Amino acid sequence: QQKLQYGAQYTGKRTDAAMNKWRSNRFGQFIHWGLYAIPGGVWNGKTYNYAAEFLKSSAKIPTSTWDSLMYQFNPVKFNAKEWAKMAKKMGAKYMTITTKHHEGFCLWPTKFTEFNISHTPYKKDILKELVEAYNAEGIDVNFYYSVLDWHHPDWRYDIKSAEDSIAFRRFLKFAADQLRELATNYPTVKAFWFDGTWDNSIKKNGWWTLEVEKMLKEVRPGAIVNSRLRADDFGKRHIDSNGELMGDYESGYERRLPNPYKDLQVTKWDWEACMTVPENQWGYHKDWSLSHVKSPLELLEMVVHTTSMGGNFLLNFGPAGDGSIRKEEQNIAAEIGAWMQANGHVIYNCDYAGWEKQDWGYYTKQKGSNTLNLVVFNVPVSGLLKIKAPAGTRFKTKQGLEEIAKDQYLFHMPIQLYKVPQVIILETESNSGSGDKYQEAKT
Numbered sequence: 001q002q003k004l005q006y007g008a009q010y011t012g013k014r015t016d017a018a019m020n021k022w023r024s025n026r027f028g029q030f031i032h033w034g035l036y037a038i039p040g041g042v043w044n045g046k047t048y049n050y051a052a053e054f055l056k057s058s059a060k061i062p063t064s065t066w067d068s069l070m071y072q073f074n075p076v077k078f079n080a081k082e083w084a085k086m087a088k089k090m091g092a093k094y095m096t097i098t099t100k101h102h103e104g105f106c107l108w109p110t111k112f113t114e115f116n117i118s119h120t121p122y123k124k125d126i127l128k129e130l131v132e133a134y135n136a137e138g139i140d141v142n143f144y145y146s147v148l149d150w151h152h153p154d155w156r157y158d159i160k161s162a163e164d165s166i167a168f169r170r171f172l173k174f175a176a177d178q179l180r181e182l183a184t185n186y187p188t189v190k191a192f193w194f195d196g197t198w199d200n201s202i203k204k205n206g207w208w209t210l211e212v213e214k215m216l217k218e219v220r221p222g223a224i225v226n227s228r229l230r231a232d233d234f235g236k237r238h239i240d241s242n243g244e245l246m247g248d249y250e251s252g253y254e255r256r257l258p259n260p261y262k263d264l265q266v267t268k269w270d271w272e273a274c275m276t277v278p279e280n281q282w283g284y285h286k287d288w289s290l291s292h293v294k295s296p297l298e299l300l301e302m303v304v305h306t307t308s309m310g311g312n313f314l315l316n317f318g319p320a321g322d323g324s325i326r327k328e329e330q331n332i333a334a335e336i337g338a339w340m341q342a343n344g345h346v347i348y349n350c351d352y353a354g355w356e357k358q359d360w361g362y363y364t365k366q367k368g369s370n371t372l373n374l375v376v377f378n379v380p381v382s383g384l385l386k387i388k389a390p391a392g393t394r395f396k397t398k399q400g401l402e403e404i405a406k407d408q409y410l411f412h413m414p415i416q417l418y419k420v421p422q423v424i425i426l427e428t429e430s431n432s433g434s435g436d437k438y439q440e441a442k443t
């Protein structure tokens, strides 16, 4: 253990109301929307199959050319209320919007750069429209903010000279000013999702990352920041040099989930996974035939998988440049929403149950209750679900349960074709399962 100036500010999970709400939300909608949605992965008639929000670099487009897309940004089909209603029907409890992505274009009328929505044909404050529409549906809104900024002349990937250091100090002040502006002018914002912080320039300025965390929590008490913002005294990111998580939740799971058998360490802290529908597209891409597009069922399993390990799941939507939502995404929202409507109680305010994962699916547990939720994706040909209970567990409900050995059961499922994940609720006795009251057989 060494004394760190810019390391973790506390250890363990936050238990204040703001963090408890963030945790209970469990399922959120990510929205990647910016100038990159206009070309949608195609430039001068050529389709680039890398992530559409990286088209500027994939197609080697000069900054001045790319930035002039601002004068075309006029999403005539944009309707914040419609987006919010769709998210509500999907069962999203929060939404995270890209206020500014790597391109540097700002969806709000920021005072600190002209490269923003007020200088587009659309003119109006899109961020305000989204915050109001989503909040009106009872959905919390969080802000994604890319520190990496391809537009700003003072951005540096590394600090290699005095000039770099002077320019980058200006840049860090610009970014802090924008973040203060966001936290001040949009008072219902709940959390900040930082991205674009992997370069040496940020690693060498860990102090700034802590200053931003403190400032945001001063301006907006209860505000939540992801671990990706943070670098410590030695440039260590996410986890400081003493092995402590920085920020309020771990945000390393991008397009991947922790292994439910091997990565149980994640249950010790708050974390969130974010996921694309195609293999790797966050911004709108015109051609989704280029990779596998995840089905509603695949994505629903990820929601359940994440809850079963005590994490939040952030599912990405990439609206088109005209403000429309593509049909695949509409369909995903409707199908996931239908299941969440009936079964959200095994997701919202639920957590890791501490039971040993089985092949048939996932366990979740309602916070502070004795109900155990079994969410079944893979019904065995026998129809018998193996259950290995913590030592000494006693069930209130025996229905369908057959005890076959100490703390080992089979749950009998009717043999039939199932089209959607099945939910089985088991009640356990409150003081049972706390430890092994029986002597193991001597063998």
Ligand SMILES: Cc1ccc([C@@H]2N[C@@H](C)[C@@H](O)[C@H]2O)cc1
Pocket (backbone or CB within 6 Å): 051, 053, 195, 254, 274, 282
């Ligand atoms: C190498 C790489 C850099 C940035 C990203 C950004 N993080 C995601 C959350 C998206 O914003 C993507 O553009 C992805 C991969």
